[in-house]
Amino acid sequence: MSPFSTISAIGSLALAVSTLAAPPSKPSPICKCLSSGPSCFPPTRTLDAFNKTIEGRLAKISPPAIVCYQGPEFDAAACEALRANATNPYFWGEHIGATMYPKTLGGEFGVNVCPASLNSSLPDSACGQGKVSSFGVDARTVEHVRKTVKFAAAHNLRLTVKSTGHDQAGRSSAKGSFLLWLHHLRGIEFVDTFIPESCTARAGLPAVTVSAGEQWGTLYEQAEARGLAVVGGAVQTVGVIGGYLQGGGHSPLSRTYGMASDQVLEFKVVTADGQLRTANSCTNQDIFFALRGGGVGYGVVTSATIRTYPSPKTALALYTIEANAGNITKNAALLRQKFVDSQPEWDKIGLSGYIGFGSTTLWLALFQPNGSNATIAAALKPLFDFADPARFAVAGVSFGSPTFYSAYRMFKCYLNKGLCTDTVGENGALGSRLIPTKLFQNQKGRDKVGAALSSILDMGTNFLVVHFIAGGQVSNFPPDATGLNPAWRQALWHVVTANFWADDANAAQILQKRRATTAQTKVLAKLSSHAYINEADEAEADWQNAFYGTHYKYLLRIKNKYDPAGLFVCHQCVGSERWSADGNCRV
Incomplete structure (x- = not known):
């Protein structure tokens, strides 16, 4: 992953009501009806009748890599295309059964149960269904959505909802679920x-x-x-x-x-x-x-x-600074601290962007809306003056662009030539914290922040990125005007640490990586108790407070009002503490 990555078949409504009757066995009031439970899951005749009401948009879904295994769905050309596009988000976004990260479709801890990389002589029985939904609706209209929601509710199904499949926490996939795919609902x-x-x-x-x-x-x-x-x-x-x-x-x-x-x-x-x-x-x-x-x-x-x-016209700076002489470890730590000490001034002049860290390296991808090449160069001069050529190597470019999007495209194409977007397919465990602005207002606080970054690097993180995207207008919105965690209104940074594993990693190896992320997140937790829900540790203990803050109780009341039966249950979503870890049974 790039250091700048910001972390990828089975119609008329007038059918008799009897065709959509309840399943032959009454659904359990405690657990969802899964496709693996045939006595509860809707039979073929009921699915066929429902399919006619949604213009034939119901599909039976197999794992994407089933085409690489010997059996009725084997397709050598499709398998080769899948392997060739392993990191291409545009490719995976067009597959109803795929997500951008194999971990969200796998087994225990994210083990890949149907990898495309294995020898194609294996039988299709070696390809597990994992968390890939067995059935799904490729919704093209709002009516398709409405009818799917009503069908799932009437049959007590475990409903999952997906658009592109970028959800790192895997909230759009679940074993035995019924998928509502929104990717083709366009306009x-x-x-x-x-x-x-x-x-x-x-x-x-x-x-x-x-x-x-x-x-x-x-x-x-x-x-x-x-x-x-x-x-x-x-x-x-x-x-x-x-x-x-x-x-x-x-x-x-x-x-x-x-x-x-x-x-x-x-x-x-x-x-x-x-x-x-x-x-x-x-x-x-x-x-x-x-x-x-x-x-x-x-x-x-x-x-x-x-x-x-x-x-707005927008300035962009893309640089790498590497400690490469003298006491490299000490100089790298001093560079990180200089960066942290620069934040009050960067905040004042309107910089934003992403800063990645290696043990000896600092990567900068910075924007300045309403800025110019001259203003962003002036903003970075104190940092570059500190990074003298006797101790550091500095390389990169900066320029002014006439619009924000033109700067954004330069940023993406500079990092990922050809695709001009972030690649996907890498499995990792993320952890994060929102770092309060108040910590940057005095040297003692800034030293704590710098020390935390160094500590996480010393712990061997595979990925450490500061998202300098809070403060400014984010802090000017009333904290209780929206459902957003109020901690965002007091933050300056969103920091992410992550650790990755190979596609063929086993459960023990993955668990080791997940535990490393949790340990690193605890270092950040000494600075803040709040995190960004979309890029956070799946093992977050006090997730209600970490992700939602003081809004949680009100959000739970809203959840209970509009979804009292828990149709839209998902991992670490509001109200999910009332469900089992897999989201299938009430507890």
């Missing part, structure tokens, strides 16, 4: 003036309405063509809607305009009763609050209307 509409429904007394704002299957790269390109910018993810193949937006969504533009969730003016959401609801500041305000940063699991968002801005 982008820009308007000069948008007034949320029932908010007729409000002044309109420039905005864009985006359907659930759209990705940030497509939206960026269309906004750029209109001279506009939107606050979105650093990875352009991530879906606009889903875990990113509902989890808060940080961006190189967050410090300029606020979090991505702060930009939402209105949602269209299908709740557990199958109703399509409008949620904004005037209608269904409670679920609007929850969907803006309070995570997923309240319903299925089919579209969101978000603010647009005139695209």
